[in-house]
Amino acid sequence: MNDDTEGQRPKRRMQVFGRRTVLRGAALGAATPLFSATTTHAETTAHRAPTAGSASFRWLGTSGWRIDVDGRTVLFDPYITRFKTGLFDGGFTPGTKLRCDPDLIQEHIGHPEVVLVSHSHWDHIADVPHIAKSTGARVVGTETTFHLLVAFGVDPGQISVVKGGEVLDFAGITVEVVSSLHSRNKQHSYFAPGTLTAPPTATPRTISDLPEGDTLAFQVTAGSGGPSAFLMGASDFSERAVRGLSPDLAMVAVPSSTATFRYVPRLLRALGEPGVVVPVHWDNFEKPLSEPPRRDPAMDLDGFVAQVHQMSPASRVVVPDYRTTYGADMRAAAPTASEPS
Template sequence: MVGKRVDRRRFLRGATVGATVATAAATGAYGAPASGERPKARRAGGTSTAVTFRWFGTAGWRIDIGSRTLLVDPYLSRYDTGLFRGAFDPATELTVDTATVGENVGRPETVLVTHAHWDHFNDVPYIARTTGARVIGTMTTCNLALASDVPSGRLGLVKGGEVLDFGDYTVEVVASLHSRNAAYSVGLPGVRLTRPDKPRTVADLPEGDTLAYQVTVKGGPSVFFMGGSDFVERNVAGLSPDVAMIAMQASDATHAYAERIVTALGRPSVIVPVHWDDFETPLTNPPKPDPQVEPHLDAFVSTVRKVSPRSEIVLPSYLTPYHFA
């Protein structure tokens, strides 16, 4: 990247010992707001907001809105498929780390799924069966959930364009796109238009189309969530979220990705890069970066600083409570 390289690990260490994002910025964080503007993102504690966000790694989040819990792409099992050793095995059996899942998901009432790849969907059926949560997602997501013994009454099929009212918050569904690799292709493509056999391996969970979601809390922030590092520019124009959880790309196949997504979203006040970690390692801070994504993350930050200098860039730690005011 052009200019001084950011010490990501130093920032993450600062975040885990209780520094606010503002003071972490002074130690080499990805960026405080310009002109001394008050930071809009702070770790939990010292704030009256009732909304708390915790990153599960990859594109996964837990959002607590008062006593209500909402999950996005909750993947906590993080088992080895060989992906980060250059020996990816699509025949890897699907497994659920029930202890880690149970310890961290709370009692969710809703689970939003961006797409059906294992690092987004793997734990969803178990969560739905054990907590009674409703699962929102594509036709593929819903059919795979049915095949995984989630009752049909707990499934919400969406395509994009829906605005769902949950009382304390709304969810706008946005038709989106999955990341492209260096070959301009999508890994594990495919859809499931009917209920398949019960999925047993990673290969049994195809992408199945991709969604994004904008969650707007009544009296609180509007937050945009991505699960793949591509998007339909016309679909996100005008959303103007306060906070954007933006997935990092692992290739340059998507033209001017950082500049286009940040601009189309209206230059959010807070930008949180996600899906940049090695999600086959334990949930231990500081997160281990995906070596293929790491240089793109640096480039993304550099671009955001130029395109949206007033945006605060927050690189999250695992399971750390954050408030966005």
């Protein structure tokens, strides 16, 4: 999660890609896509499954994503239950008990093969034990994530421990693991730091039982030609680690403070000014996904968007919502006249 200044609350052209992709929105029950009709098109069916040779992206709130590639599903930081901790009400309670809503989770996850976890704070990992045990999906994360999941009863053989630098081939879906960093508050301190070198002696029961455990980012590439999506779970990064990734899409965490020097320009430059930038982790993640996203009033989403426009004017910024599936057709370079607008 992001940090606040007191160590508790977070302060919190479609451009046609010359290489290979077209990004479009398919609204669930909404008539207006987020993209300009002159450059993209909205699909006319609600939450339609992606066609062969395509990929789709659905924001699960916070930093979470569901990525579908030719009927196969990858999840990143899926936090769906979204229970209250007092974080957004001025009464943050570290002893809040962990909760999991299996029926609600199943509505959103499909049948995942792989679950990528950036770090082990509750708003990133709390639903992962249930997803892993109920679907058999492989979980990729840090050593701390491994030990926590084992404590939750996940089969150790189902978990892949990574550190950053690994390039994993999941039969046509490539996952590059990127060493990364968690955000810091204005005192340059981490929220709930700590790592585990062995499973805890008891099953975690509260949010305070889940330390950060180091932070990763991931780049997921569908097929041999893309599209590629860079996924962040916290608003800091290792400039050397991300340099040269050159993703088509960058799902970028909105910074919780100004503690990181020139966060936006350094990140966009290192990533090669992605064609599409999607801000994440700016929403109130204690409100249900059935409601429209609500901003954390302490997060400067508008300021972030303005910085992206200033620093990378060729990048298109798409502010996501929970009810839209965004498609990236790997076989089309631009919408055709026969496609709906």
